[in-house]
Amino acid sequence: MDKEFDRKYIWHPYTSLKNPLKVYGVKRCYKNRIVLDDKRELIDGMSSWWAAIHGYNNSYINKSLKSQADKFSHVMFGGFTHETAIDLCKSIKNIMPNDLNYIFLADSGSVSVEVALKMAIQYQYSKGKSRSNFLTFRNGYHGDTYHAMSVCDPVTGMHTIFNKTLPSQTFVEKPKCKFDMEWKDSYFTKVEDEITKNRDNLAAVIVEPIVQGAGGMWIYHPNYLNRLREICSKFDILLIFDEIATGFGRTGKMFAMDHTTILPDIVTIGKGLTGGYMTMGAVVANEKVKSTISESSNPIMMHGPTFMGNPLACSCAIASLDLVVKYNLDNLSNRFKTIFNSTFKGVETNENVRDVRSLGMIGVIEMKRDVDMERIQKEFVDRGVWLRPFGKLIYMMPPYITPEDDLKKLCMATREVIENSFY
Numbered sequence: 001m002d003k004e005f006d007r008k009y010i011w012h013p014y015t016s017l018k019n020p021l022k023v024y025g026v027k028r029c030y031k032n033r034i035v036l037d038d039k040r041e042l043i044d045g046m047s048s049w050w051a052a053i054h055g056y057n058n059s060y061i062n063k064s065l066k067s068q069a070d071k072f073s074h075v076m077f078g079g080f081t082h083e084t085a086i087d088l089c090k091s092i093k094n095i096m097p098n099d100l101n102y103i104f105l106a107d108s109g110s111v112s113v114e115v116a117l118k119m120a121i122q123y124q125y126s127k128g129k130s131r132s133n134f135l136t137f138r139n140g141y142h143g144d145t146y147h148a149m150s151v152c153d154p155v156t157g158m159h160t161i162f163n164k165t166l167p168s169q170t171f172v173e174k175p176k177c178k179f180d181m182e183w184k185d186s187y188f189t190k191v192e193d194e195i196t197k198n199r200d201n202l203a204a205v206i207v208e209p210i211v212q213g214a215g216g217m218w219i220y221h222p223n224y225l226n227r228l229r230e231i232c233s234k235f236d237i238l239l240i241f242d243e244i245a246t247g248f249g250r251t252g253k254m255f256a257m258d259h260t261t262i263l264p265d266i267v268t269i270g271k272g273l274t275g276g277y278m279t280m281g282a283v284v285a286n287e288k289v290k291s292t293i294s295e296s297s298n299p300i301m302m303h304g305p306t307f308m309g310n311p312l313a314c315s316c317a318i319a320s321l322d323l324v325v326k327y328n329l330d331n332l333s334n335r336f337k338t339i340f341n342s343t344f345k346g347v348e349t350n351e352n353v354r355d356v357r358s359l360g361m362i363g364v365i366e367m368k369r370d371v372d373m374e375r376i377q378k379e380f381v382d383r384g385v386w387l388r389p390f391g392k393l394i395y396m397m398p399p400y401i402t403p404e405d406d407l408k409k410l411c412m413a414t415r416e417v418i419e420n421s422f423y
Contacts, residue, residue, distance in 0.1 A: 140215045
């Protein structure tokens with residue numbers, strides 16, 4: 001494997017070509033294991049950035065993908081349709097809560113956010129309103145494409161050098177009330193005030209429901225979402241839930257919105273949609289959004305990716321959703337919670353640890369200072385596990401198929417690294 005060529009010529013995510021972070025060569029993957037080119041085998045704790053929820057080299061998804069490849073790998077979605085796209089949209093509709101029925105297939109999570117934002121603006125335009133601003137929580141993350149960057153935190157996010165060129169959005173403080181804390185209405189006062197003040201400019205509110213992902217892995221109380229629904233409905237502001245990271249069982253429910261008593265107007269999905277096999281996302285809208293746009297003087301949804309409805313991606317997604325609905329999410333969640341909580345009992349008292357939290361198949365240890373990425377990565381690899389911390393956060397989101405013993409090894413390796421200050 002020519003790693004020198006890789007180091008010299010290939011950009012990797014969030015790194016430099018001048019002094020790039022060390023990369024590890026991968027020869028193959030299977031189940032919840034990643035096999036390196038030096039024959040070391042790692043227990044995967046990341047699901048390849050939360051997408052490979054069924055693990056790797058899944059025979060059921062492989063079969064679906066190979067079957068479709070023998071028919072046709074791609075055909076333009078403009079002017080054509082195909083059975084694989086129709087079957088996928090049926091599966092998405094069936095897995096979604098009632099009233100979220102209308103599906104736009106996109107080619108990634110970030111692109112699905114772009115489409116959702118455009119959809120919200122077009123909704124308001126169709127109602128004769130020139131609303132084009134969005135409100136969101138600080139510490140949020142919604143992707144690296146242009147409009148998606150504008151609703152990521154402009155201070156703590158990854159896109160500060162672009163701030164002057166991005167659309168200006170409205171940000172409110174990140175939710176203070178944790179998922180399992182006692183709720184007080186005062187937690188929502190500032191959010192309500194900002195929405196009320198900006199109501200004539202807001203096309204939509206967009207948030208990551210329950211769990212803020214790459215912006216801080218923060219897990220917050222469902223009542224924020226219940227209250228957002230109330231005030232958005234009051235002012236005819238659309239509510240968008242970005243379920244790209246949280247969807248398909250990651251929080252212990254099929255969708256994070258299932259922890260609430262309400263529904264959004266638009267949902268974005270991705271990552272686990274294809275089980276990590278191929279890049280794909282989707283936007284799902286309710287009747288109100290569909291009808292308002294479709295019955296207006298400008299009824300065309302103005303977006304059309306080249307690889308929209310790609311048959312190979314659709315075939316993977318159909319198989320992935322077939323597998324998702326068969327999981328006992330309560331059992332998976334309880335098993336992970338038990339192992340995580342027992343392993344990290346007392347770690348919150350470590351002088352370098354700020355917080356320990358978990359939900360569903362998500363475990364987070366927040367440190368008081370940024371970790372040394374390259375050093376801590378090596379320590380994990382040397383212990384036979386794959387975790388990819390960022391900033392102050394050491395976290396795990398393993399494949400759902402991970403055996404109990406491997407979950408314990410992931411947790412124990414993390415505790416050992418923290419207690420020995422290998423970061």
